[in-house]
Amino acid sequence: MILISGGGSNMAAIVRAAEREQWARRLDARVAAVISNKADAAGIALAQAQGIATDVVAHQHHPNREAFDAALADAIDAHAPALVVLAGFMRILTPGFVARYEGRLLNIHPSLLPAFPGLHTHRRAIEAGCKVAGLTVHQVTVELDHGPILAQAVVPILPEDTPETLAARVLSQEHRVYPRAIADWLSQTS
Numbered sequence: 001m002i003l004i005s006g007g008g009s010n011m012a013a014i015v016r017a018a019e020r021e022q023w024a025r026r027l028d029a030r031v032a033a034v035i036s037n038k039a040d041a042a043g044i045a046l047a048q049a050q051g052i053a054t055d056v057v058a059h060q061h062h063p064n065r066e067a068f069d070a071a072l073a074d075a076i077d078a079h080a081p082a083l084v085v086l087a088g089f090m091r092i093l094t095p096g097f098v099a100r101y102e103g104r105l106l107n108i109h110p111s112l113l114p115a116f117p118g119l120h121t122h123r124r125a126i127e128a129g130c131k132v133a134g135l136t137v138h139q140v141t142v143e144l145d146h147g148p149i150l151a152q153a154v155v156p157i158l159p160e161d162t163p164e165t166l167a168a169r170v171l172s173q174e175h176r177v178y179p180r181a182i183a184d185w186l187s188q189t190s
């Protein structure tokens with residue numbers, strides 16, 4: 001189960017890896033569905049084109065975070081997934097939601113945690129004068145962008161970098177590292 005909010009390039013990388021590496025046969029795993037909190041997320045059309053089940057749980061149709069998370073959990077549980085993967089899912093989840101999926105809820109964050117949790121990671125890393133940036137795959141816990149680290153990758157920050165050029169460099173590594181971290185998680189728990 002993959003949750004997205006936008007372009008869905010990490011989701012697409014995971015789907016590609018699952019096919020290329022035959023996760024169904026090797027890991028008894030498949031992408032059960034892709035759920036977005038935004039109806040116009042490009043990733044939803046991408047997933048549909050791949051023949052993957054999709055669902056939209058629109059946050060603005062719910063009066064508060066608890067109600068949204070309850071609807072989201074219902075949509076997830078309809079597929080009874082072993083693992084819930086956040087891939088560019090831009091909503092803060094309630095403690096109740098996190099507890100429900102504890103130990104089987106993964107996130108990718110575009111910084112070398114614990115540095116730069118939250119938003120605008122690339123701009124903040126450049127402004128801080130960092131020489132390297134990167135990404136972190138971690139288990140989700142109640143505290144935002146914390147939780148046990150499963151994988152990281154480092155990229156250089158070049159003198160001419162803008163937040164956009166750095167984001168693109170980090171994103172290409174996300175596409176490599178996230179599928180591998182998920183396959184590792186699946187092989188350790190299957």
Ligand code: GRF
Pocket residue numbers: 004005006007008009010011043087088089108109110171174
């Ligand atoms: C990625 O950089 C991810 O780490 C961040 O949002 C971006 C999502 O990109 N949380 P995409 O939707 O997977 O293309």
